[in-house]
Amino acid sequence: MSDYRRLNRANWDDRAPLHAGSHDYAVDSFRADPSFLSDVVRFDLPRLGDIRGLEGVHLQCHIGTDTLSLSRLGATMTGLDFSPASLAEARKLADAASTVIDYVEADVYDAVSVLGGARFDLVYTGIGALCWLPDVHRWAETVAGLLRSGGRLFLREGHPVLWSIDETRTDTLAIGYPYFETPEPSVFTEADTYVDAAGPLTESTTHQWNHGLGEIIEALLQRDLTLTQIVEHHSVPWNALPQRMIAGDDGEWRLAEHPERLPLSYTLQARKR
Template identity: 70%
Template sequence: MTEDYRTLNKANWDERAPAHAASPDYELSRFRTDPEFLSAVVRFDRPLLGSVRGLRGVHLQCHIGTDTLSLARSGAQMTGLDFSPASLAQARRLAEQTGTPIDFVESDVYAARAALGTERFDLVYTGIGALCWLPSVRRWAETVAGLLRPGGRLFLREGHPTLWAIDETHTDALALGYPYFELPEPMVFAEEGTYVDTDVEFTATTTHEWNHGLGEIVTAVLDAGLTLTGLTEHTSVPWNALPGRMRRDADGEWHLSEHPERLPLSYTLQAVKR
């Protein structure tokens, strides 16, 4: 496997960051006008996340920083890390406009320990749609463990690997179309659009992505020296993952329209460093 995935994926995110910031889906105007407003993702996380007040936290793969800002508004001292300078430009602008002290650092996630230092953080937070961009979940877990101080905590909510394995182009049935387990070679996609409403036409359309089975993720976390403290599967995700087969609730989460009990759509994993 070459390192080309970073170049391709970075170009994709760099091009989409301004469109995401301009989209009403990210609600940047609400963040600017309402100092108590939090992202829908962090609002969903709060019952399991609990209080973060006074914690030194890092948000890996933070994109344009709305969840990072929401954690800072919840009382954490936050750092955001992402490999896309265009995404970080939007994140820094939003933090400045809202008067929120957040340190945003440009780095590949696997280089986070070199960029940020080791055993600095009480909380490592990773949100929806992050792990699929990484070829090795074991390297990710080792990175998380290196960033956490002893007693520090990992909080991960992610799309379920079963969902990632489903071919969303089939609208008459739930059909498995992609690998469930992590493979050495990436899945290669060429998509002209993005997951928010926008009229922007993109040119960087090719991405390399990987799935990671739930057992692979849990085992990687355990082998990195963390102790699992929670694993909750959810029947919802914060985006329309299977168009034509989902309904949106009042909190912005998407569920299967029929038989939602048949498919886990996301999960929350929590662990602490021994």
């Protein structure tokens, strides 16, 4: 296993039980209410449309709250993640919700060989996924390989401009990290995860990459995918810039001042020709 996979997987194994126990992921609400959906999926309901009867795969599914939400909207879902601890939490949640979801442990780049090619009507990738991948072209190749002809990619992600902002600066919005994909990762060591959780991380070092919006779109176009929607948003579903943001009732965070100055996330859809 490459160094970045080993470090990142250990980090996500460490985060998984903390996330499952945090109110941010609302696991108790999923268990108690069979109609409950994650804030992330609920935000994009108008763009998702009717997914009943579709066969879908959620890449980098983590503990499965978005995966379960898509299943509740009527899709037959598979979840894929490289973290066994995350998948253990995802399976527990699906069992508690009496929902059949096939969870598979694999690296995203191995998804086609593990799951089978041209199998899915919907490939879903959610917030905070692409930054863990060093090569966006390999990701686009994976997406294209998984989709049937006419199948759809649905991506909601943190905006690459946001990922380039130095979040430690509270006096101004300052570029502190690469916007474009780079051969070498940005290396971070952070003692805590991004939720209100008890206990620090023991596996605190990660390797991450940014990918420019144009790079993502070009990678998809080169894989016979046709772009059908790109929407940039003023909000993102976590406190990405501490001391600079306010939370809304929809679970989204926005800049407290001048929200028009910074794109925080985007929704992208594409179809396989």
